Amino acid sequence: MTLQTISKGPFEGQKPGTSGLRKKTRVFMQPGYLECFVQATFHAIGGAAGKSFVIGGDGRYFNREAIQTMLKMAAANGAAKAIVGQGGLLSTPAVSNLIRQRKTDGGFVLSASHNPGGIDADFGVKYNVSNGGPAPEHITQAMFEHTQNITEYTTLDAPDIDLSTCGTGQIGGMQVEIIDPVEDYQALMQTLFDFDKLRALFAGGFTMRFDAMHAVTGPYAKAILEGALGAPTGTVINAVPSEDFGGGHPDPNPVWAKTLMDEMMSDAAPDFGAASDGDGDRNMIVGRGTYVTPSDSLAVLAANAQLAPGYAGGLAGVARSMPTSGAADKVAEKLGLGSFETPTGWKFFGNLLDAGKVTLCGEESAGTGSDHVREKDGLWAVLLWLNILTERGQSVAEILTDHWATYGRNYYSRHDYEAVPTEAADALMQGVRDKLDSLPGQSVAGVEITAADEFSYQDPVDGSVSHNQGLRIWLAGGGRAVLRLSGTGTEGATLRVYLEQYADPEADQGVSPDVALKAVRDAVVEITQMQQHIGRTEPDVKT
Numbered sequence: 001m002t003l004q005t006i007s008k009g010p011f012e013g014q015k016p017g018t019s020g021l022r023k024k025t026r027v028f029m030q031p032g033y034l035e036c037f038v039q040a041t042f043h044a045i046g047g048a049a050g051k052s053f054v055i056g057g058d059g060r061y062f063n064r065e066a067i068q069t070m071l072k073m074a075a076a077n078g079a080a081k082a083i084v085g086q087g088g089l090l091s092t093p094a095v096s097n098l099i100r101q102r103k104t105d106g107g108f109v110l111s112a113s114h115n116p117g118g119i120d121a122d123f124g125v126k127y128n129v130s131n132g133g134p135a136p137e138h139i140t141q142a143m144f145e146h147t148q149n150i151t152e153y154t155t156l157d158a159p160d161i162d163l164s165t166c167g168t169g170q171i172g173g174m175q176v177e178i179i180d181p182v183e184d185y186q187a188l189m190q191t192l193f194d195f196d197k198l199r200a201l202f203a204g205g206f207t208m209r210f211d212a213m214h215a216v217t218g219p220y221a222k223a224i225l226e227g228a229l230g231a232p233t234g235t236v237i238n239a240v241p242s243e244d245f246g247g248g249h250p251d252p253n254p255v256w257a258k259t260l261m262d263e264m265m266s267d268a269a270p271d272f273g274a275a276s277d278g279d280g281d282r283n284m285i286v287g288r289g290t291y292v293t294p295s296d297s298l299a300v301l302a303a304n305a306q307l308a309p310g311y312a313g314g315l316a317g318v319a320r321s322m323p324t325s326g327a328a329d330k331v332a333e334k335l336g337l338g339s340f341e342t343p344t345g346w347k348f349f350g351n352l353l354d355a356g357k358v359t360l361c362g363e364e365s366a367g368t369g370s371d372h373v374r375e376k377d378g379l380w381a382v383l384l385w386l387n388i389l390t391e392r393g394q395s396v397a398e399i400l401t402d403h404w405a406t407y408g409r410n411y412y413s414r415h416d417y418e419a420v421p422t423e424a425a426d427a428l429m430q431g432v433r434d435k436l437d438s439l440p441g442q443s444v445a446g447v448e449i450t451a452a453d454e455f456s457y458q459d460p461v462d463g464s465v466s467h468n469q470g471l472r473i474w475l476a477g478g479g480r481a482v483l484r485l486s487g488t489g490t491e492g493a494t495l496r497v498y499l500e501q502y503a504d505p506e507a508d509q510g511v512s513p514d515v516a517l518k519a520v521r522d523a524v525v526e527i528t529q530m531q532q533h534i535g536r537t538e539p540d541v542k543t
Contacts, residue, residue, distance in 0.1 A: 020126025056090020057110025287396020
């Protein structure tokens with residue numbers, strides 16, 4: 001084995017977003033591109049010497065090759081140990097759990113989450129720190145600064161290590177442990193949920209369909225739902241991870257999980273349906289004939305979490321990302337819990353969780369989680385829903401109806417305008433930003449604007465401030481709209497528009513979301529001058 005220092009870099013555009021660095025797969029496959037980003041990450045954390053790391057990904061195209069590259073670089077940079085999922089597979093929550101349980105210095109997640117996979121699709125790398133959560137802003141900023149100046153990286157000229165068999169190997173002076181990707185995660189779930197009652201639920205005839213979307217959660221769902229809990233074979237569909245996610249889009253929403261949605265809305269629907277995404281950190285919840293928005297799911301989980309053994313002592317508080325609806329706030333207020341509104345990005349929840357200020361967290365983008373890890377966790381959310389269904393003895397629809405009668409209903413929808421030319425998206429946002437101060441008091445599309453601002457967040461734990469986190473507009477009668485440019489796309493800009501309308505418990509809550517949100521949507525189209533800026537008013541994806 002020969003230590004090599006290879007001249008390469010810098011590469012433009014290696015600034016990590018809310019979930020690491022995401023680019024087209026072919027970009028990552030350029031000679032030196034991945035290597036320079038990994039070397040910059042090592043520099044940003046004070047070097048790799050003597051440290052231990054967890055490494056795994058969602059199985060998308062280039063996953064195995066990237067892991068071999070990273071292992072050789074970690075060894076060359078003096079790392080003491082690497083823990084890798086068998087076959088290179090580890091879900092994002094499993095990585096977080098392993099970092100915490102094995103007390104490693106950090107970990108690398110190779111994924112572009114819900115983005116498509118394949119040589120002509122997307123790839124990504126995210127670094128998680130020692131608490132198991134995504135690197136905070138001061139580290140991602142340091143990573144970016146090093147990518148701008150890097151001129152070389154260090155690696156070992158060594159054979160690839162066998163990722164297919166569990167056991168211990170060696171690369172240079174670094175130990176490599178290949179582990180079962182499911183085992184530690186399943187053990188954690190058994191401490192949180194009543195597996196005996198869940199087994200009895202399925203034994204009693206309860207039916208379920210879980211769509212793993214050809215992604216990393218497949219092995220976890222098969223082992224836990226069909227294995228440990230005894231759900232019938234076939235409960236988990238699309239369970240084998242593939243490099244291109246079966247040619248699909250591994251985003252658990254009604255658009256991309258259409259097969260599941262069609263079944264759940266049919267006369268032959270099972271009692272409960274769920275799906276997870278590419279790297280296993282997102283979830284979609286569906287009852288028979290009933291879709292649960294991620295915002296409502298967080299609120300229902302917060303109101304009922306104490307029914308699961310792991311949360312029987314109650315919750316410290318609840319946190320949500322700013323674009324997420326205020327449904328969880330209503331629960332926190334009624335139950336006397338702490339309530340926090342953060343920018344988008346799971347790293348902002350980390351300080352609140354570590355400080356014991358909150359127990360549950362959630363984002364409108366189908367991510368929910370708790371203090372068991374420092375990431376969102378798709379299968380965990382499904383198991384918590386199952387625990388609640390077991391204890392309450394009601395259907396998903398009945399639980400939602402009871403929830404709205406108690407806390408009111410936050411009608412909610414997200415509209416994504418994808419691959420918008422960056423200049424056009426920036427112009428639209430700047431146009432709204434320039435008139436924020438003058439908007440309150442105006443009547444737009446027949447509705448009065450009561451307030452408008454650009455969201456800034458001061459962390460209640462460390463005092464750090466994050467500016468420019470999204471534009472917010474409030475409307476008379478309980479309406480709210482949020483506008484953001486997403487950091488998870490790889491082509492052009494994605495404009496996200498979030499629409500919300502609150503109806504109190506006494507109001508008619510049977511109105512369709514499209515009708516309830518029409519006034520808010522019309523106001524946004526007019527305020528943003530959307531047609532003039534981006535040439536369209538209809539979104540590519542509506543969830």
